[in-house]
Amino acid sequence: MKKTIVFILAFFISFLFYSQTALPDIQLKNIDGKTVSILELSKDKVIVFDFWATWCVPCINELDAISDEYEDLQDEFNFELIAVSIDDARTKSRVKPMINGKGWDYEILLDSNQKLKRALNISSVPYVIIMKNGKVVYTHSGYTPGAEQELYEKFQSFQ
Amino acid sequence: MTLRNFQLIIALLVTTTIIAQNNQTFSIGIESNSQYYIDDDVTGDFTEDDNFRSNNYIKLDYGIKDFSFGLQLEGYAPQSLLNYSPKYDSPINIGTYFASYSREKWSVTLGYFYEQFGSGLLLRSWEDRQLGINNAIRGAKLTFRPNDKISITSLYGKQRVGFEVSNGQLVGLDGNFDLSSILSHDNTSLQLGLSYLGRYEDISSSNPDFDPLTHALSGRIQFSKGNFYADVESVLKNKDALVEDGLVNDDKLFYGNAFLLNMGYSKKGFGLTGTFRRMENMNFYSDRDAAGNTFNEQIINYIPSLTKQHDYGLTNIYVYQAQSGLSFINPFLKAGEIGGQVDLYYKFKKESLLGGKYGTKIAFNVSSWYGLGAEFNADYQRVEVGILDIGERYFTDHNIEIRKKLSKKVSGILMYSSLYYNKKYIEEKSGDVRANTLVAETTYKFTSKKSIRIEAQHLWTKDDKKNWVAGTTEFNINSHLSFFATDMYNYGNDAIDHQNHYYNFGGSYSKNRSRFALSYGRQRGGLLCVGGVCREVPAATGFTFNLSTSF
Numbered sequence: 001m002k003k004t005i006v007f008i009l010a011f012f013i014s015f016l017f018y019s020q021t022a023l024p025d026i027q028l029k030n031i032d033g034k035t036v037s038i039l040e041l042s043k044d045k046v047i048v049f050d051f052w053a054t055w056c057v058p059c060i061n062e063l064d065a066i067s068d069e070y071e072d073l074q075d076e077f078n079f080e081l082i083a084v085s086i087d088d089a090r091t092k093s094r095v096k097p098m099i100n101g102k103g104w105d106y107e108i109l110l111d112s113n114q115k116l117k118r119a120l121n122i123s124s125v126p127y128v129i130i131m132k133n134g135k136v137v138y139t140h141s142g143y144t145p146g147a148e149q150e151l152y153e154k155f156q157s158f159q
Numbered sequence: 160m161t162l163r164n165f166q167l168i169i170a171l172l173v174t175t176t177i178i179a180q181n182n183q184t185f186s187i188g189i190e191s192n193s194q195y196y197i198d199d200d201v202t203g204d205f206t207e208d209d210n211f212r213s214n215n216y217i218k219l220d221y222g223i224k225d226f227s228f229g230l231q232l233e234g235y236a237p238q239s240l241l242n243y244s245p246k247y248d249s250p251i252n253i254g255t256y257f258a259s260y261s262r263e264k265w266s267v268t269l270g271y272f273y274e275q276f277g278s279g280l281l282l283r284s285w286e287d288r289q290l291g292i293n294n295a296i297r298g299a300k301l302t303f304r305p306n307d308k309i310s311i312t313s314l315y316g317k318q319r320v321g322f323e324v325s326n327g328q329l330v331g332l333d334g335n336f337d338l339s340s341i342l343s344h345d346n347t348s349l350q351l352g353l354s355y356l357g358r359y360e361d362i363s364s365s366n367p368d369f370d371p372l373t374h375a376l377s378g379r380i381q382f383s384k385g386n387f388y389a390d391v392e393s394v395l396k397n398k399d400a401l402v403e404d405g406l407v408n409d410d411k412l413f414y415g416n417a418f419l420l421n422m423g424y425s426k427k428g429f430g431l432t433g434t435f436r437r438m439e440n441m442n443f444y445s446d447r448d449a450a451g452n453t454f455n456e457q458i459i460n461y462i463p464s465l466t467k468q469h470d471y472g473l474t475n476i477y478v479y480q481a482q483s484g485l486s487f488i489n490p491f492l493k494a495g496e497i498g499g500q501v502d503l504y505y506k507f508k509k510e511s512l513l514g515g516k517y518g519t520k521i522a523f524n525v526s527s528w529y530g531l532g533a534e535f536n537a538d539y540q541r542v543e544v545g546i547l548d549i550g551e552r553y554f555t556d557h558n559i560e561i562r563k564k565l566s567k568k569v570s571g572i573l574m575y576s577s578l579y580y581n582k583k584y585i586e587e588k589s590g591d592v593r594a595n596t597l598v599a600e601t602t603y604k605f606t607s608k609k610s611i612r613i614e615a616q617h618l619w620t621k622d623d624k625k626n627w628v629a630g631t632t633e634f635n636i637n638s639h640l641s642f643f644a645t646d647m648y649n650y651g652n653d654a655i656d657h658q659n660h661y662y663n664f665g666g667s668y669s670k671n672r673s674r675f676a677l678s679y680g681r682q683r684g685g686l687l688c689v690g691g692v693c694r695e696v697p698a699a700t701g702f703t704f705n706l707s708t709s710f
Contacts, residue, residue: 024184024222025261033337033350033381035307055468057572064562068517088285089278090463093421094502096388097430101504102520113275113285121188121218121709123288124674140638141707142669145570146608147638 024119028084031096031108038116042131046079046158048151050106051117051127053087054094059126060102062143066151067104077155084109086117086125132158184222188709190288191215194240199700201659202681209237210701214247216254216288225262229270231255242696243291244454246321255295255319265303271295274314276333276354279461280394280417280441281377284318292455294445295319296329308337318445320456325445327360329459344384352379352392358459360447364400364409373399375415375443389422394460396443402450403488411540413485415440430504434465439495439531439544440485451484465500466556467524469576471598472629472647473618476683477580479528479554485542487535491587494533494544496553500526517564527555530584555579567604574598582623594620600631608637614645626651642666647683665703673708 026038041047050066052059063083066073070081083106085095092112099108111117120129122141128151130138138154140147193213198204215234220227233254239247257270273295276282286293298316312333317324333354342349354377361371374397381390396415401408416439423432441462444450449457464481486493503523507514532548535541558576565571580592600614614631631645644664652658665678684698 024220024227032383033339033348035310035337055470057470064520088463089280089283089461090465091468092278093423093432093434097423097425097432097502097504098522099430100386100425100427101430101506101522103428103506113273113279113283115273118273118286119220121186121220121672123188123190123707139672140669141672141674142667144608144635144638144641145602145604145610145612146606146635149607150638 024116026116026119028109028111028116031099031110036109039134041082042134044133046077046155047131048079048081049084049129049131050081051084051086051111051122051125051129053085053125054091054098055087056125058143061145062126062128062148063104063106064102065145065148067102067106070105073152073155079155080107082107082109084111084116086111086114088112088114130154130158184220186220186709188218188220188707189216190707191705192240192288193704194699194701196241196699196701199681202684202698202700205699205701207241212236212238212240214240214243214288225260227259227261229255229257239291241699244321244456246323246454246456247291249322252322254293254322255297264305265301267302268300269298271297271319272300272314272316274300274312274331274333275461276331276356277352277377277379277392278419280392280419281354281375281460282329282331282333282356283459283461285461290455293319294456294458297324298329308340310335318457318459320446320449325360325449325457327358327445327447327457329356329358329445331356347384348382350379350381352381353377354379356459358443358445360445362400362407362409362447366409366412368398368412369400369409370397373397373443386426387424389420391421392419393417394441396441400447401485401487402442402444402447403486405448405451407447413440413542415443415485417441417483425504428506428508431502433499433501435499436465437495437497437531437547438462438481438483441483441495442485464528464554465498466526466528466554467500467502467558467576469558471574471596471614471616472631472645473596473616473627474574474576474598476618476627477578477592477594479526479556479580480585482528482530482553482584487542491584492533492535493530493584494535494542494550495531496528497531497547497549498526498528498553500524515563515565520562522560522562523558524560525555525557528553551581551584552579553581553584569601569603571599571601590622592620592622594618594622608635610635620651624649624652624657639670640666640668643678645680672710674706676703676705678703 027035030036052063087095126143128140129136137158195211196205213236217232220229231254234251235247236250255271257268257272259268273284284294284296296316296318300314302312304310314331317328336351338349338351356375357372359372377394379392394417398412398414401411401413418437420435442450443459445457445459462481462483464479466479469475482493482496505521507519509518513519529552530550531544532550533542533544556578560574562572576596578594582588582590582592596618598616602610602612604610612633616629618627627647627649629647633643635641646660646662648660650658661681661683663678663680667676679702681700
């Protein structure tokens, strides 16, 4: 058994040299129930995926902080933020009133059985991924007040 | 799958890869959670084997053209963390694996897969490492998507249990149809969902009415028009043996059903949503005798408690757990659950009277859950339940949360919760609890990235363990490094030697895709709940180390 596992590991690691991080072709529903392809979204522009949940305080703090400056930021840098909610049946019904109640202007996707989260090996939220031309150029896990500044600095460098 | 088969697949993989080395994707995810338990007067000496324990996961995914392959290795060395299922008993083993082939209109997966029908009331296979849940299905799944309006999934398999699979077999069919175009209104959406799930487990039974195959059906409608939305789901489960204390009574057969309604209205700055749910005998396990197991193994459907998911230490002492099962065990007679919750969100605009310079955000939540009003006949063979009859009150929570940014440097949250918790029925112990909790937290930004967060909490109750006070300080050096110290003190406990402090301190460092956290402290014994699913954890003291990274 152990030998097999070592073999498998070596096999996979050897691929690290050949491959690059790309987004898997996963379809999620948006807040209006329409099916959205992740690959289609990330074509031709800078996309920020922010994984969050209605029960995650740092996630809400982060989205609140960005929301305060979202319009100005979008004018300055050509990008779109997509807030991917990992709320499941327990809290999913809270997503729509919360985003409206908070006045967020983000596109919202629902990853209610964590399909995309699992495919991207995300173990905890909040988790931010910046994609440019279909490739991952920046990731960050966790949020502390002010961490959005680093995100803005990254936008600058990706223009 | 035998080891030889497995090697064959790998060999195949190698060949395909050598032939075509384009369009490849590859990723690795690693997570390791370890604890070192020490003796402590308060939480008790650690008397079991292995003070050091760790749960480790390595997840590998590889894609080439239309194919993708995945493998999750798991290691519990020298054994799994306290109160994880003893079935996770291997220092290194294959947890899950899959191979799938996807084209534009259809895809097929062999091996282990995760799937959810609708809201999960009929079927949800998922993974939560913190809770020790992994009920992936091993078998085959076929999805057909002729256009972006129709999606049909069929599946067959057995559910994962530790490093084995269930005896029971699952077969399912799920169809989702987007009917919005029929309505021909721009801002109107209508979705229809229909699902079937069958669980086949043959047990020896002399009851001619007993069917080893249990059928269950779900129908769903989701509607939205402009700012208004509503969705409704109904589930019927065919009659099946009553299981009590792990004993399958195949001479006592009962039907199950569930009804769920969500409605809401929201527009910018305002959101209102209400949920109603009624469930009767809805426990559903891949092996009948697994019903009610403490490790949440082999659960087919997902029945979360529909209450506010609280964020603070003291608001997570009395957490409701949905009561979906049927029980004739005196004095805990139960037939199911009925109740609902309402959420309201409102944002006072900037420059308004209550909004101030930056606006004020306010959220209300009320939830109340009851046992189904039912008559249990003396022969314990029959139960009569009214459609809207309400029985014992199980749980109520009223809470309000206000979030306010006071200046560029200071922001705060104020939260108040008042709850009723029927310990007798929820935990099958005795007594009930009425508690009020107040939480205040404030964040001060020293510079754009350096900040401190302080949290103060108090819980008042004349019941159970009486009053608690708690505090947290979190110091964020920059966006990568932060430290915390927290303490929960049960100063009101009647027994002076149980007036314990549950302290924890530590730090975490995160950079790009990696996160490390180290802490030392005491864990309060009781229920650990994540996402409305709870597991019992023992009181323990020690060091905790978490690492997660991906490539």
